[in-house]
Amino acid sequence: MATNKFNVNDQGYYGEYGGAYIPEILFNNVEELKNNYLQIMESDSFKNEFEDLLKNYVGRPTPLYHAKNLSAQFNTTIYLKREDLNHTGAHKINNALGQILLAKRLGKKRIIAETGAGQHGVATATACALMGLECIIYMGEIDIERQAPNVARMNLLGATVVAALSGSRTLKDATNEAIRDWINNTETTYYIIGSVVGPHPYPDMVARFQSVISKEMKSQLLQRVGKENPDYVIACVGGGSNAAGAFYHYLDNEEVQLIGVEASGKGIDTGHTAATLTIGKPGIIHGSKTYLMQNEDGQITEPYSLSAGLDYPGIGPIHSFLHDVKRAKYLHVTDAEAMHAVVNLTQKEGIIPALESAHALAVLSKLNFKENEIVVVNLSGRGDKDLNTYINYLNENKHAK
Amino acid sequence: MKINMQNRIDHLFERKQKNILSIFLTAGYPNLTDTLPIIKILDTTEVDLLEIGIPFSDPIADGPIIQQSSMTALNNGTTLKVMFEQLKDLRKITQLPILLMGYLNSVMQYGVEPFYKNCHESGIDGVILPDLPLDEFDTVHKPLSEKYNIKVALIISPLTPVSRIKAIDERSSGFLYLVSSNSTTGNFKTNTINLNESLKHITSLPLKNKILIGFGIKGQKEFSEACEVANGAIIGSSFVNLLGNSTDLQKDIPEFISKIKEPIKTIQS
Ligand SMILES: Cc1ncc(COP(=O)(O)O)c(C=O)c1O
Numbered sequence: 312m313a314t315n316k317f318n319v320n321d322q323g324y325y326g327e328y329g330g331a332y333i334p335e336i337l338f339n340n341v342e343e344l345k346n347n348y349l350q351i352m353e354s355d356s357f358k359n360e361f362e363d364l365l366k367n368y369v370g371r372p373t374p375l376y377h378a379k380n381l382s383a384q385f386n387t388t389i390y391l392k393r394e395d396l397n398h399t400g401a402h403k404i405n406n407a408l409g410q411i412l413l414a415k416r417l418g419k420k421r422i423i424a425e426t427g428a429g430q431h432g433v434a435t436a437t438a439c440a441l442m443g444l445e446c447i448i449y450m451g452e453i454d455i456e457r458q459a460p461n462v463a464r465m466n467l468l469g470a471t472v473v474a475a476l477s478g479s480r481t482l483k484d485a486t487n488e489a490i491r492d493w494i495n496n497t498e499t500t501y502y503i504i505g506s507v508v509g510p511h512p513y514p515d516m517v518a519r520f521q522s523v524i525s526k527e528m529k530s531q532l533l534q535r536v537g538k539e540n541p542d543y544v545i546a547c548v549g550g551g552s553n554a555a556g557a558f559y560h561y562l563d564n565e566e567v568q569l570i571g572v573e574a575s576g577k578g579i580d581t582g583h584t585a586a587t588l589t590i591g592k593p594g595i596i597h598g599s600k601t602y603l604m605q606n607e608d609g610q611i612t613e614p615y616s617l618s619a620g621l622d623y624p625g626i627g628p629i630h631s632f633l634h635d636v637k638r639a640k641y642l643h644v645t646d647a648e649a650m651h652a653v654v655n656l657t658q659k660e661g662i663i664p665a666l667e668s669a670h671a672l673a674v675l676s677k678l679n680f681k682e683n684e685i686v687v688v689n690l691s692g693r694g695d696k697d698l699n700t701y702i703n704y705l706n707e708n709k710h711a712k
Numbered sequence: 713m714k715i716n717m718q719n720r721i722d723h724l725f726e727r728k729q730k731n732i733l734s735i736f737l738t739a740g741y742p743n744l745t746d747t748l749p750i751i752k753i754l755d756t757t758e759v760d761l762l763e764i765g766i767p768f769s770d771p772i773a774d775g776p777i778i779q780q781s782s783m784t785a786l787n788n789g790t791t792l793k794v795m796f797e798q799l800k801d802l803r804k805i806t807q808l809p810i811l812l813m814g815y816l817n818s819v820m821q822y823g824v825e826p827f828y829k830n831c832h833e834s835g836i837d838g839v840i841l842p843d844l845p846l847d848e849f850d851t852v853h854k855p856l857s858e859k860y861n862i863k864v865a866l867i868i869s870p871l872t873p874v875s876r877i878k879a880i881d882e883r884s885s886g887f888l889y890l891v892s893s894n895s896t897t898g899n900f901k902t903n904t905i906n907l908n909e910s911l912k913h914i915t916s917l918p919l920k921n922k923i924l925i926g927f928g929i930k931g932q933k934e935f936s937e938a939c940e941v942a943n944g945a946i947i948g949s950s951f952v953n954l955l956g957n958s959t960d961l962q963k964d965i966p967e968f969i970s971k972i973k974e975p976i977k978t979i980q981s
Contacts, residue, residue: 332845334773334843335842477783478770491774491775594817595816595817605821609819610769610786611770611817
């Protein structure tokens with residue numbers, strides 16, 4: 312169950328992080344959600360509908376796969392939590408379906424969302440198609456280019472994809488545009504945020520919807536190795552939802568080492584990075600107090616990562632807190648290291664990972680595991696959407712290798 | 713420090729309760745050093761109150777006009793530090809009541825106490841921080857703003873429940889900022905501001921503060937409509953738009969202001 316020590320408090324904070332730093336216009340929407348989300352999520356009708364969808368529509372539980380070749384390579388026991396096998400190809404669908412069921416119960420007819428890699432956009436467009444709701448997805452212009460297959464999927468699903476043209480034209484800017492849309496359409500619109508970011512109660516709500524990942528890990532590990540707790544849980548961190556879900560039921564089991572992996576882009580010191588916890592400072596972004604990348608004047612700086620899903624200058628407040636109290640450890644991985652991990656997993660295990668997930672895989676070579684240790688890597692998504700990026704990157708770097 | 717000197721905003725509302733015109737301008741826009749010269753021109757007009765926007769990289773409550781002006785201002789080199797440096801001469805050029813308006817992250821990174829202290833030292837009378845939660849106002853901003861005699865005008869919207877309006881009015885000082893409709897700034901899609909029942913209902917509540925209506929006040933028509941129900945109104949995007957397009961601010965600013973104020977005077981006389 313949810314812990315108290317590491318969980319959000321009644322005021323919506325994780326330690327000093329979180330809260331709801333929103334314009335007054337959004338107060339009613341956020342308050343309505345805050346006052347109702349737990350009650351709705353815990354009601355039998357919601358649970359039945361949600362669990363049925365997760366099982367029969369999404370295909371849960373996702374396998375916990377013992378990656379023997381990878382284990383041999385790193386001389387330990389590695390399991391992959393196969394979120395890539397979910398319907399629509401990533402963990403994002405867990406949250407999108409949960410929130411759309413909530414939106415329906417709150418009587419909202421119009422759904423908006425932001426997306427970076429397009430996985431949350433596709434998941435939301437899918438949920439809207441299923442429920443017959445209008446769907447508008449904000450996506451940075453740069454991401455529209457680099458994740459074209461997902462844009463095509465969203466269009467086919469009947470969603471309207473709106474290009475965010477401001478700033479770095481990536482996830483941060485798509486989120487700004489989604490919030491502006493919400494401000495202009497408060498009465499009709501429900502905003503499905505795609506990660507553990509945004510004003511309270513979003514971070515907690517999204518973490519709860521994703522917590523199915525660690526819930527399944529526990530029972531699957533018990534069955535496979537006779538104990539619920541691995542030695543390590545490793546997950547990539549953009550906003551931090553797949554990591555929050557993979558950590559959730561282990562937060563109180565402090566013998567389980569939790570490792571989050573941020574994208575350092577071209578390298579921490581290059582100015583082209585998205586490793587928020589390493590180079591950021593606490594501040595306010597998208598309605599939440601948390602670490603963010605900013606200059607001395609408090610202007611949010613443009614992040615960079617080859618991976619659209621990790622290309623974000625903030626991080627969910629739960630991770631800022633787990634970082635400060637040292638319950639989780641946060642590492643970072645460059646574009647090149649992640650690409651190396653993509654090729655490695657593909658050729659060793661026959662699984663093409665999403666570029667985001669490859670960041671989690673890339674730390675396997677940086678940690679010193681013992682042979683009898685059990686390591687679970689959350690494989691948050693599949694790589695179909697990234698094929699173009701992979702092909703281009705490999706072509707450009709052919710000679711360097 | 714004469715911290716207990718009467719605040720210029722209070723002084724304004726003591727003298728005047730109707731047709732108050734407040735103008736918003738983005739600091740450092742269109743050029744880095746334009747802020748004071750623009751204020752100097754405004755000082756010659758019938759403007760009652762000024763709000764200087766602190767440019768922010770990610771202004772989520774703002775529409776395209778203020779977004780774009782903020783970007784330009786930042787590219788010009790505007791920072792809060794530079795602003796306070798420039799504002800040192802503010803009280804040599806005007807005695808208008810002036811507020812700073814900005815996003816909380818700017819204040820947080822500057823340091824909350826240094827921010828209020830510098831506001832006081834520059835002769836700033838109040839601040840508007842749209843993403844400041846009430847509990848953080850109580851614990852952090854209230855004591856510091858009072859220490860430096862800086863008013864904090866809090867925001868309500870047409871959808872704010874009455875009990876919350878009362879709680880906000882209780883805490884607000886200077887005035888209450890009533891957002892005209894649920895929209896980002898500069899949303900002139902609807903031709904008239906949303907003078908629906910809820911807006912009239914709010915302005916008829918027995919509140920401690922005077923009320924100024926902002927967001928979507930484009931020109932004379934919306935201004936006089938707002939003045940029918942509230943103590944006055946705030947013009948932002950429309951004025952910032954003028955700043956971006958004018959080639960003769962010396963002439964255009966007074967013209968802009970008198971177009972807004974003239975008809976009201978005619979009606980009154
Ligand atoms: C496959 C995949 N993994 C991870 C992420 C990063 O998001 P989060 O940190 O919220 O899990 C994304 C985001 O788009 C994604 O598509």
